[in-house]
Amino acid sequence: MALSKPLFSRLLPFSLRLPARPQHRLLCLATPTDLPDAPTDASAERRRRKRRLRVEPPSSRGPTPQRTPGGPRPSSNPNALKLPEPASVLSGKRLDLHRRILTLVRENDLDEAALLTRHSIYSNCRPTVFTCNTVLAALLRQARYADLLSLHRFVTQASVAPTVATHNLLLQAYCDCRRPETALEHFRLLLKDDSPVLPSPTTYRILARSLAENGKLDLALELKDGMLERGLIAPDPQVYAFVMGGFVNAGDGDTAVSLYEELKEKLGGGLILDGVVYGNLMKGYFLKGMDKEAMDCYTEVLGEGSKVRFEAVSYNMVLDALGRNGRLDDAVELFDRMCKEHDPPRRIAVNLGSFNVMVDAYCRVERFQDAIEVFGKMGEKSCTPDALSYNSLIDWLGKNELVGEAEGLYKEMGERGINPDEYSYVLLIESCFRVDNVDDAVGYFNKMFDVGLRPNANSFNKVISGLVKVDRIDEAQGFFDLMPEKEVKPNIASYESLLRAYINVARLDDAIKMAKGILLDESIVFTDELKALLYGALQKEGRNGDMTKLYEDVETEKAEAAARAAEEKARAEALAKEEEEKKKAEAKAKEESAARASRAAIDAVLGRKSGAENGESSQEMSVEEAQVVESHSDAVGAAEQNEGDDQKKESGDATSQVIASSS
DNA sequence: ATAGGGTTAG
Secondary structure: OOOOHHHHHHHHHHHOOOOOOOOHHHOOOOOOOOOOOOOOHHHHHHHHHHHHHOOOOOOOOOOOOOOOOOEEEEEEOOOOOOOOOOHHOOOOOHHHHHHHHHHHHHOOOHHHHHHHEEEHHHOOOOOHHHHHHHHHHHHHHHHOOOHHHHHHHHHHHHHHHHHHHHHHHHHHHHOHHHHHHHHHHHHHHHHHHOOOOOOOHHHHHHHHHHHHHHHHHHHHHHHHHHHHHOOOOOOOHHHOOOHHHHHOOOOHHHHHEEHHHHHHHOOOOOOOEEEEHHHHHHHHHHHHOOOHHHHHHHHHHHHOOOEEEEOHHHHHHHHHHHHHHOOHHHHHHHHHHHHHHHHHHEEOOHHHHHHHHHHHHHHOOOOHHHHHHHOOHHHHHHHOOHHHHHHHHHHHHOOOOOOOHHHHHHHHHHOOOOOOOOOHHHHHHHHHHHHHOOOHHHHHHHHHOOOOOOOOOEEEHHHHHHHOOOOOHHHHHHHHHHHHHHOOOHOOOOHHHHHHHHHHHOOHHHHHHHHHHHHHHHOOOHHHHHHHHHHHHHOOOOHHHHHHHHHHHHHHHHHHHHHHHHHHHHHHHHHHHHHHHHHHHHHHHHHHHHHEEEEEHHHHHOOOOOHHHHHHHHHHHOOOHHHHHHHHHHHHHHHHHOOHHHHHHHHHHHHHHHHHHHO
């Protein structure tokens, strides 16, 4: 439901007058603009960019915020960290508002939901923190991180006291953007003595997962220990499973296993009944070469009469452990069992991830037909593959030169409305180059622009190096030259493939050009290896001197560039100065003409006007001057207001006379 | 009634 315009314009100014730096600013560690959005697909990115333009976060301007008396008071005492309101406030009008916003969220109109939340903040019906959480959660689900942060900041500055759920939503947003350390910083506020809310197990899970995924293993361990220290939260198998996963990914099976043992001990030494830890425990054993222990564990926790609880995700972790460690038969058996158990909505034992893991397991042993088959069976369990599922299979097929199959899957994505992302295209490009379908590879690269994806330097490098390998160097150079236009900065690999190619075909002048590009780019290092390669090539042609010349040229160009920059700067400064002088002169001229006009006006008032003398000069007065007269006499009038109305009136009359005479 | 419960590629 759209808000009425008057309400909008009445409320908006308040949001712009919020205190510049309220205490709660601490709770917003990153602004929406300095947080990169999730590296998902580019269309989502484009949508997000658009939205950023539409809804900017409340900007705070002016050091002394004005508040209307009796109006909203964003934070009467910003130093007091408030307790969140209890759930019981969700009643009456505020419940009605909550329902309205909930409806908007259900209709997927998040823009309107967020807007209504903002506007209500300063109405006589404030949204509860629960309402704010609902909207934040919806934004999180849609990966609209900038909007989430903006709304979060808005409601926080407006003193809506956050619950732990609010904090968790913010933490999740940071973590989704791969900013676990920002999340940690925010989290530390919850540990302070004056924090009115405490972290929940979920808080620890969000952080543990992100830290582990991003390889911040020391921090993950620290977090886990902190969880135990405080004693408020029981040792959580999920937190342990995440941390174990981090070590598994780092190839450290020992630590993964010992983490499991630690958890077991903390929980009293018996069997851990949550299946979430066993996938990573098995992987830990496999890493240590203890296959027997891994499989013993498998039989124990998934064997007849086991009390260990498994759900889709925990099953998938075990499934993955089997599939990656040469136990495809066991994986297939487990997968069948999961499918049989699957009985929605009561029991969910299979999900999209299960299929992805099985596809991966089949591909690992090069059973591609089985992989494609199981991929196709997702629908039977109401699962829909996403871009990741497709990319994974396309990757395997392409790597094994099954390009036709890979391209078939790409077409299928289009038909099913599952948008390929940059990575999909990169995989197809690689696949095509691998089997020398060079033109198709180039076609896929160009297609990215058509569908509005933004290839990064890595994508460019794929097509450049691919073309170079089949000696189509000039085309490769063409794509290289396209990079600036597409606002993509070449990296060392971009230069390197072309440089090597030119050296190989003895196009040394072109090679020197590339080398010059590297040397002129301050952010790129010309490796010794490449240097030596170029030098050797030049030497062979008896062009030893050219290397020295290259460096000299680069120095000259750098110096020239610096000089140009300095000159540019000087010119800009001179221009600015000139501008200032001009302004000053103008101001002075204005002042003078105003003084002249004012004299004329006063003369007129005093009736000292003599036709011959004044008439001429008045006629020379420009329109501009006449305007100056007008404003000046306004000022005079204002200054004279105290002295009496009569005089002011006369002065005004005199002015109109002057203006009349000038035109 | 708001959070949250996990897995999967490179």
